[in-house]
Amino acid sequence: MNAELDEWLGAGSAAVADWAGHVRRLAQRGNLGAARGLLLDLPALAQPHACRSGTCAPGLREPRRRSCCADLDVEVTPGESARITEALAEVAAWMQPRDARWSGEAPERFDGSMLRRPGRRCIFAASDAAGLTCSLHAVEDATGRPRGALKPMPCRLFPLVVVDLGDGHVLLTALARHTSPLAGGGGAAAFPCLRRGDDPTLAESAADTLEELWSRPVARAVVRAVARWRANAAG
Ligand code: SF4
Numbered sequence: 001m002n003a004e005l006d007e008w009l010g011a012g013s014a015a016v017a018d019w020a021g022h023v024r025r026l027a028q029r030g031n032l033g034a035a036r037g038l039l040l041d042l043p044a045l046a047q048p049h050a051c052r053s054g055t056c057a058p059g060l061r062e063p064r065r066r067s068c069c070a071d072l073d074v075e076v077t078p079g080e081s082a083r084i085t086e087a088l089a090e091v092a093a094w095m096q097p098r099d100a101r102w103s104g105e106a107p108e109r110f111d112g113s114m115l116r117r118p119g120r121r122c123i124f125a126a127s128d129a130a131g132l133t134c135s136l137h138a139v140e141d142a143t144g145r146p147r148g149a150l151k152p153m154p155c156r157l158f159p160l161v162v163v164d165l166g167d168g169h170v171l172l173t174a175l176a177r178h179t180s181p182l183a184g185g186g187g188a189a190a191f192p193c194l195r196r197g198d199d200p201t202l203a204e205s206a207a208d209t210l211e212e213l214w215s216r217p218v219a220r221a222v223v224r225a226v227a228r229w230r231a232n233a234a235g
Pocket residue numbers: 068069070074115122123124125126133134135136137151152155
């Protein structure tokens with residue numbers, strides 16, 4: 001597990017709910033997998049997923065649709081806050097030509113805790129006809145910083161959910177129909193990224209993130225476990 005994920009779990013920022021009961025139910029139904037020490041919520045990781053922010057951005061989306069960058073509360077850890085604060089001038093330089101919210105003086109754009117959402121989207125999300133673009137992600141790429149140098153952990157994970165079960169086990173799950181009451185987010189059905197049946201599985205679409213947060217062998221093992229479960233479920 002990488003240092004930022006360890007820090008985030010240690011800060012108690014992960015979703016708090018009765019995940020132990022969820023794990024028991026998964027096991028009873030044959031839906032609990034394992035890959036290199038991680039417990040896997042196989043139905044959650046097998047759901048289709050692809051990020052197309054033009055389908056969820058305010059002003060572009062259909063009614064009753066939600067976006068991780070517009071509608072979810074994102075709390076940052078002290079470490080994330082310090083890194084963002086240090087890079088705020090670079091982020092402002094990226095945002096100013098693209099986003100009117102960043103022109104002129106506005107000392108309260110980032111207060112070091114919860115990401116603000118003036119104008120119905122995250123203060124770090126630029127909007128155009130194609131959808132939303134994360135300026136923290138863009139500045140990371142433009143400056144050669146690794147992913148996570150600026151982008152907060154919940155944003156890197158979404159719609160994945162990582163749960164420290166407190167008994168030495170970590171569960172990898174996701175916002176999904178069967179986890180919505182535990183994972184929050186207002187229900188998986190509202191997110192267009194989780195609705196199109198011909199998209200890759202979430203395990204496949206999130207493989208790069210899994211590799212960044214654990215390792216390539218872990219990412220491959222998760223993808224394989226989900227593919228095996230899907231094949232068995234299909235009969
Ligand atoms: S920090 Fe970036 S990824 Fe996270 S909510 Fe804001 S715009 Fe979206």
